[in-house]
Amino acid sequence: MHKRNLEVCLTPALLHLYDFKASIVVVIDIFRATSSICYGIENGAEAIIPVATVEACESYRHSEFLLAAERNGEVVAGFDFGNSPFSYIREKVDGKTIVLTTTNGTHAINLSRGASKIVIGSFLNITALCNWLKTQPNDVLLLCSGWKDKVNLEDSLFAGGVVHLLKDEDYHLDDSGIATEDLYNLAKADLNAYLKKTSHSERLKKLGIEEDIAFCLNLDVTKSIPVLDGERLVKMELE
């Protein structure tokens, strides 16, 4: 296999700098959209439809779909649920299609359209994801959703975790990949403790979602890789 590029785009605001037409884009929004998408797909959700706006989500109101809308960390009034992973348990999502809009994650997914393939990453499926990436000939772009276009530490750490797991494969890394892997190595012994020093963590604590946070930092709870198929995120069929 030729030497592939493995790059890290630290926020969607930098995505225009990357040529990702032939790449696999891994969308990352650890707290909590992509963690919940991985968990929901693992738990039997038929599909998750990422939409950009609350209005677009609302337009599915009279369908059989579940509607999930989060803004600024909270469930939008009138919606079934937001992006807490505990809303994506088997009892709630098995066999269902969910329409989802979030502050950062679904925005990043939509910006990635045009990539060779768009997949969803989180600590929950990190090893399954990396094992699959290794088998693919494509360059890889890890797209951190960030927080309102600013860089955040949890998405950066996950990108670094992927770099760490792929490193033996001899990808060509960019500076962001080198930096995030070093941060991941610093933090990996206790991701939650490391992230406690961020301001983001204080904000999330105010939202009362510490259990969500702890859950989203579990490695390898799931094996599914959500992949975008048209408008729908579905479970990738692995050979």
Next chain:
Amino acid sequence: MHKRNLEVCLTPALLHLYDFKASIVVVIDIFRATSSICYGIENGAEAIIPVATVEACESYRHSEFLLAAERNGEVVAGFDFGNSPFSYIREKVDGKTIVLTTTNGTHAINLSRGASKIVIGSFLNITALCNWLKTQPNDVLLLCSGWKDKVNLEDSLFAGGVVHLLKDEDYHLDDSGIATEDLYNLAKADLNAYLKKTSHSERLKKLGIEEDIAFCLNLDVTKSIPVLDGERLVKMELE
């Protein structure tokens, strides 16, 4: 003093996310523009005029000014010099005004206009810069020039070094500040060795500027803080 914000903008492409009207912006382009500006001002340059384009630099051709133009790491043909720090020694610049355009650094300076104050940082003046920042009531935004709007490691490391030196002052850090300080702590024992693993470093090696690189990583060779006064970077008068 109230609790000040200390934020790190990892590339000029993210500057629009920050409200810096009341802030001190520290412009950072370690390889090599801001290192050379610090060195030139320390060595008696009367002023350095940062301009955006080679054409703007050319327009000063028939003045008494020295003309410095760099693009893609090389001196532009027909110009006195580019951004090698060794062009900014006392014998060459004492008492002179230099008009300078570079790939990344002068772009970042120009984008920062509108800040309360714009100053120039590099490892060469890091302690002098931080000692001065401590005395100022303003929020601080560390602006990494990056490489063509992408994040680079050397500018990020310097930002982390500033965070490290200011940390006892109880600034409020953002996630980029936390991340870059951790990277600086990893790298500080041997900055040059740490940076050797970057792809940027390979590119710079091809340019034959390893001596420049090594020089730009020296701490506290200078004490001057270049500050933008109208169109000119001049030596800040410290009390």
